[in-house]
Amino acid sequence: MLIGGVLLVFFFLLIPLLAFNGYLLRVIGTTVQGESEPPAWDDWGGLIVDGIKFSIVGLVYSIVPMVVIFGIGGTLIGLGGAAGESGGGIIAGFGLMAFLLLIPVLFLIYYIVPAALANMAVEGSLGAAFDFSLLKNVVLTSDYFIAVLMPIVVGIITNIISNVLAVTVIGLVLVPFVSYYGQVAVFRMFGTAFANQTNKNAQQVTGPTTSV
Numbered sequence: 001m002l003i004g005g006v007l008l009v010f011f012f013l014l015i016p017l018l019a020f021n022g023y024l025l026r027v028i029g030t031t032v033q034g035e036s037e038p039p040a041w042d043d044w045g046g047l048i049v050d051g052i053k054f055s056i057v058g059l060v061y062s063i064v065p066m067v068v069i070f071g072i073g074g075t076l077i078g079l080g081g082a083a084g085e086s087g088g089g090i091i092a093g094f095g096l097m098a099f100l101l102l103i104p105v106l107f108l109i110y111y112i113v114p115a116a117l118a119n120m121a122v123e124g125s126l127g128a129a130f131d132f133s134l135l136k137n138v139v140l141t142s143d144y145f146i147a148v149l150m151p152i153v154v155g156i157i158t159n160i161i162s163n164v165l166a167v168t169v170i171g172l173v174l175v176p177f178v179s180y181y182g183q184v185a186v187f188r189m190f191g192t193a194f195a196n197q198t199n200k201n202a203q204q205v206t207g208p209t210t211s212v
Contacts, residue, residue: 031191
């Protein structure tokens with residue numbers, strides 16, 4: 001707890017942020033593998049490398065749809081302005097509607113990325129985060145959908161506690177440590193959701209085991 005909280009105090013610096021993200025990746029990986037306790041804070045070089053992988057996955061999943069939406073929206077608004085009054089308003093309106101797609105897209109990113117991170121953590125390969133044939137069998141299930149909603153509740157509770165603590169100086173010092181616990185809990189939930197669904201998929205492929 002102490003190390004994670006201290007890293008969050010200095011989250012604005014690159015190395016602590018990468019190390020913390022690397023630890024979260026390790027949390028989700030060990031959870032999928034069935035570990036009941038969070039991993040130890042060791043192999044700092046490995047944590048930083050994992051943090052870089054964590055950031056790359058989040059960036060790739062975020063930047064591609066963002067570029068598409070902003071590209072389409074900006075283009076349509078530009079065309080609408082160039083067209084003037086003769087239909088320009090309608091074209092620009094479609095451009096603004098394109099920007100509204102950001103809301104469902106952000107939720108979609110939040111929904112898919114945990115599964116991508118979990119698969120990468122288990123396989124130990126950056127490419128595993130983009131194994132869409134496996135990921136679709138996980139994310140397109142009602143069980144995974146329900147499981148991923150629970151961390152939202154934990155995140156809301158954590159934010160409420162942090163806001164209450166931030167009223168006092170002593171409480172403000174405790175905020176990073178509360179956030180650390182909340183983040184670890186959320187990523188363990190992500191790992192559990194991924195593990196449960198991949199285990200179900202494996203059983204469906206191999207069939208139930210029978211004792212002789």
